[in-house]
Amino acid sequence: MKIQYTSMNYIEKVESRLLQEEQVDCPVVHHFSPGVYCREITMPKDSVIIGHKHTTKHLNIISKGSCILVDLDTEEKTYIEAPCTFESEAGVRKVLYIVEECVWTTVHVTEETDLEKIEEQVIDKSEVWLEHNKNKEISIWHGQQ
Numbered sequence: 001m002k003i004q005y006t007s008m009n010y011i012e013k014v015e016s017r018l019l020q021e022e023q024v025d026c027p028v029v030h031h032f033s034p035g036v037y038c039r040e041i042t043m044p045k046d047s048v049i050i051g052h053k054h055t056t057k058h059l060n061i062i063s064k065g066s067c068i069l070v071d072l073d074t075e076e077k078t079y080i081e082a083p084c085t086f087e088s089e090a091g092v093r094k095v096l097y098i099v100e101e102c103v104w105t106t107v108h109v110t111e112e113t114d115l116e117k118i119e120e121q122v123i124d125k126s127e128v129w130l131e132h133n134k135n136k137e138i139s140i141w142h143g144q145q
Helices: 008-018 115-122 127-143
Strands: 028-033 036-043 048-050 058-071 076-081 084-088 094-109
Touching: 036 058, 094 115
Parallel strands: none
Antiparallel strands: 028 036, 036 094, 048 094, 058 076, 058 084, 058 094
């Protein structure tokens, strides 16, 4: 079965709607080695995850679990089961349905160790996500006055 999308605007509408719901807890562990940054995320069973677009080609390592991956650029749907390692091209955005709790690690080449700077280097966040988090930061800031 192939999932059809009419445009990237469709996924941004879905993203906007999903951001209105309570978000699932996806613990992240950061690993560093000379010239390499690895971001390991654990995603719970039965969750839907919309990833950010990455600006660089990078490795993906699925060390636990399984998921269905939808590549929004090619509209291809792929079942992935651990263990699995593959390369993603720059500019790809993915949607995942987590079949069984999944541990997914992205591997990025960088000398940087500051997480905010790494995000600026390797992630292209959607306008929908940026707007959602801007509003979230404003409400948190108002709550601290």
